Every structure is written in structure tokens, then in C-alpha cells.
Amino acid sequence: MRLSGVVDRLFTVKRIYWVGLCAVAAVLLGQEALKYSEKLEHAPTPLPDRLILTWSGDAKTTQSMTWRTDTSVTTPVVEFAETQDGPNFAKATSKVKGMSQPFETELSVAHYHSATLTGLKAGTNYNYRVGDGVNWSEWNRFRTAGVVEEDFEFFYFGDAQTQIAEHCALLFQTAFRHAPNARFLVHAGDLINN
Ligand SMILES: [Fe+2]
CATH class of the missing domain: 2.60.40.380 (Purple acid phosphatase-like, N-terminal)
Known part of the structure; x- marks a missing residue:
């Protein structure tokens, strides 16, 4: 093989390499994120x-x-x-x-x-x-x-039931802003769905 042939071949290999890399990147970028395992989360x-x-x-x-x-x-x-x-x-x-x-x-x-x-x-x-x-x-x-006997404040929450981490953070943040010295809280429920 002549020198020019070797150079052509190298460029061809490089092109294939880049095309492959771009394809992998496109797949990765286009892929939706995976849901983190609940078992690991908890x-x-x-x-x-x-x-x-x-x-x-x-x-x-x-x-x-x-x-x-x-x-x-x-x-x-x-x-x-x-x-x-x-x-x-x-x-x-x-x-x-x-x-x-x-x-x-x-x-x-x-x-x-x-x-x-x-x-x-x-x-x-x-x-x-x-x-x-x-x-x-x-x-x-x-x-x-x-x-x-001292006066005190406490929180009374309903039964949040489900999606507690997802939604109750807002409720707790609002409650503690309203009464930062509350001494305890009562959940009027079991905090579970089934
Ligand atoms: Fe419940």
C-alpha cells in the first residue's frame, strides 16, 4: 500500500470512530432518566x-x-x-x-x-x-x-396517607414557619394507604 493509501485508510477509521461516538452520545442524550429504586431509596x-x-x-x-x-x-x-x-x-x-x-x-x-x-x-x-x-x-x-403548667403550641395534621415525602414537605415547611416553637405534632391517621 502506498503512503497516500495509508493516510486515506487512517482517515476512514477515524471517521468511523467519530460517527460511532456521536451515535452513542445521541442515544445517551435521548434516553429518559431511570427511576431510582424505591428499595434503595428507603x-x-x-x-x-x-x-x-x-x-x-x-x-x-x-x-x-x-x-x-x-x-x-x-x-x-x-x-x-x-x-x-x-x-x-x-x-x-x-x-x-x-x-x-x-x-x-x-x-x-x-x-x-x-x-x-x-x-x-x-x-x-x-x-x-x-x-x-x-x-x-x-x-x-x-x-x-x-x-x-405552661402554654404550648402543637400541630395537628390529618392522615397524609400517600405521597408523603413528595407533598408533605410543603405542609411541614409552612407549619413550622407559622409556629416555629411548636412542641410536638399529632398525625390523625396511620400515614399509609394500604
Ligand atoms: Fe391512612
Whole structure:
């Protein structure tokens, strides 16, 4: 093959290469995005999520909480201390062990954990976090009810039922703008569709 033939051949190969690359790009650009898997979106992990405060006793001296992890977590624990200015509260914490219960849905099997703190001081701010002793949530805060009756605000929501993440964020944002110091919320329903 003469030199000019070699050059022609190289250009031909390059053209085919570019045509191929453009075709792949067109397919990729024209393709619709894929729906992210609900199983992955809602999958539990060793890190706590869905942390909820509730009461099972006197609101002045007790505080209960629940949270979710994957099934690897079997040593649920709450760490807590009275709130101080700054982070030094973390040097004077107490720990309370929780209980675990498996819960299976169409998306996953998770462990739901619960614990109750008792012997708390009335009208007092506490910082707390939940975890397995190694992996923790962020620090959060609650306030026990005062000895003397205090006025307070709370939210009362209907049964959101379905598309909760998609639509209820707007409701929650509006509610907390309206009453930023609300002490708790009540859902008048089970928040599920079936
Ligand atoms: Fe419902």
C-alpha cells in the first residue's frame, strides 16, 4: 500500500470512530432518566434514621424515642445529658439501653429500636443521640414539660396517607414557619394507604 493509501485508510477509521461516538452520545442524550429504586431509596443502614420522640410516661420526667436501622444493629442505646452552652455536655452523658424489633415491609427488613429515659428534671433541656454505641445520629434536643403548667403550641395534621415525602414537605415547611416553637405534632391517621 502506498503512503497516500495509508493516510486515506487512517482517515476512514477515524471517521468511523467519530460517527460511532456521536451515535452513542445521541442515544445517551435521548434516553429518559431511570427511576431510582424505591428499595434503595428507603433502605435502612447501620446509621439511625426516622428518629421520633414520643411519650409513654410523665412528660415532666420521662421521654421515649424510636428509630430505625438495618438488621445489623442489635445494641440500641441512647446517650443524653442536660444541655449546656457549647459542646461540653458531651463529656457528662448517661446511656440507656433500648430494645429492638424486626419489621418487614415490601421494601426491606429493618430493626426498629425504642428506649425510654426516666428520672429526668422537669422543664429542662436535654441533648441526646441514638445509635449502637459506635454509629450515632446527630445530637438532638428535647425539653421536658415544666412543673407549672405552661402554654404550648402543637400541630395537628390529618392522615397524609400517600405521597408523603413528595407533598408533605410543603405542609411541614409552612407549619413550622407559622409556629416555629411548636412542641410536638399529632398525625390523625396511620400515614399509609394500604
Ligand atoms: Fe391512612
